[in-house]
Amino acid sequence: MRALHHFNGGVHPPEHKGESTLRPIQQPPLPDKLVIPLHQHIGNSAKPLVDAGDTVLKGQMIGKAEGYVSGAIHAPTSGKILSVGHEAVPHPSGLKDLCIVLEPDGLESWIDLQPIDHLNMDPSTLRNRLRDAGVVGLGGAVFPSFIKLNPGTGKRIRTLVLNGAECEPYITCDDMLMRERAREIIEGAAIMRHMLHAEEVMIGIEDNKPQAISAMREAAGQSMEVVAVPTIYPGGGAKQLIRVLTGIEVPAGERSTDLGVQCFNVATAASVYRAIRYGEPVLSRIVTVTGNVKNPGNFEALVGTQMAHLIDQAGPLEGSAGAIMGGPMMGFDLPSTAVPVVKATNCIIVKSDALFPEKPQPMPCIRCARCAESCPADLQPQELYWFAKAGNFGKAQEYALFDCIECGCCTYVCPSHIPLVQFYRYAKSEIWAQEREKKAADLARIRHDLRLERIEREKREKAERLAQKSAQAKTVEHSQPEQK
DSSP states (O other): OOOOOOOOOBOOOOOOOOGGHHHSSSSOOOOEEEEEESOOOOSSOOOEEOOOTTEETOOOEEEOOOOOOOOOEOOOSEEEEEEEEEEEEETTOOOOEEEEEEESSOOOOBBOOOOGGGGGSSSHHHHHHHHHTTTBOOOOOOHHHHHHHHOOTTTOOEEEEOOOOOOOOTTOOHHHHHHHHHHHHHHHHHHHEEEEEESEEEEEEETTTHHHHHHHHHHHHSSSSEEEOOOOOOOTSSSHHHHHHHHOOOOOOOOOOGGGGEEEEEEHHHHHHHHTTTTTOEEEEEEEEEESSSSSEEEEEEEBBBHHHHHHHHOTTTTEEEEEEETTTTEEESSSSTSSSOOTTTEEEEETTTOOOOOOOOOOOOOOOOOHHHOOTTEEEEEEEEHEEEEEEEHHTTTTTTGOOOOOOHHHHTTTTTHHHHHHHHHHHHHHHHHHHHHHHHHHHHHHHHHHHHHHHHHHHHOOOOOOOOHHHHHHHSOOOOOO
């Protein structure tokens, strides 16, 4: 039996998972309208390939990856493009973003799908096919997977880790995926192992998911190791899970690939399998709908489905007051339930005053150090709080602000009810804004210097031309015969 390791900190919030695992994954009715954002991944937004009035087929690329860090977007069903413009999207800011609005025709007419022969394809070409299939991390980070499947020159991946921990309360989409589609996950992991030339595959699942563990072990056989890991939040963080399974601690400023490990979510592995085996792009994802609803469960929702449509399928109860996308620890309040499901949507929690009572007013920090004890990144949250609150962002960076994974453990245990993570997010955003301003100022200074240099050069060139003309005129004057 493999010896497991541990990471410091962590908490045990109420799980609230049993409510949404009583039913199989459900297929909701086709919605009347799909709003498909072009920015559903880390990096650059996809470039729209369609215009209002166009008709599209299911699986057709409607947004092309723009730049290296990007991913393609596809039509989740067949129908007519109503518009290409700015619509409300699921984001804490409540701001709109460029979206494609599609009216389904109900025919579900597919493009001609072409399976990919990954065993006989050039690695770079294979990764580009995954990029064009819109495969991104479905564990929440939505980082383009084709990049993570390229370890880089000279780097050797020994261990491929699949993350099935799903540690955050309420969320059960990965649990149900592993129970019902374990074979797809294992086949996807085999493809990933082939692409990375990994020696071993380890699948970490928290021990509060016995059915998922059993299903995955049956599907994996002897080819991969399915490991039950202790149930603790945030045990599903990539660095935390790698630490528990392998004993490797990824230092600040380094990547796990530098140490021979790469980590993917189990849902990402399933999407890789479907992209390779059937040529099928990412058109849907499993979403947990829970909280103040009559029938909590998991739904395979098309990308672009309004969240209100899924909530209606679960049956909202009286007293519902807004919703959270993600879990209660790292998720955020939705500006509206009319926003669409995106590739990052793993859970929708319908709120009520009973489930999420109003938070007490923050009180002064009492220096109890509970936040430091719970921090899985071994930071000093109270010091970061003081620096962020005082606007001393340079000092916050010295205290490893950007090593904070924003898991919310510190906020959860704080007896003074200080929203610590909000201060860290604020400090990070201010630092990023200052860096953008500095880059803009540096660019403006460079442009100004280049402009002055151009003006001086033009003056010199003009003076040289005038001097040359004057010299030529004198030469002509001296060469003419004297008039009598």
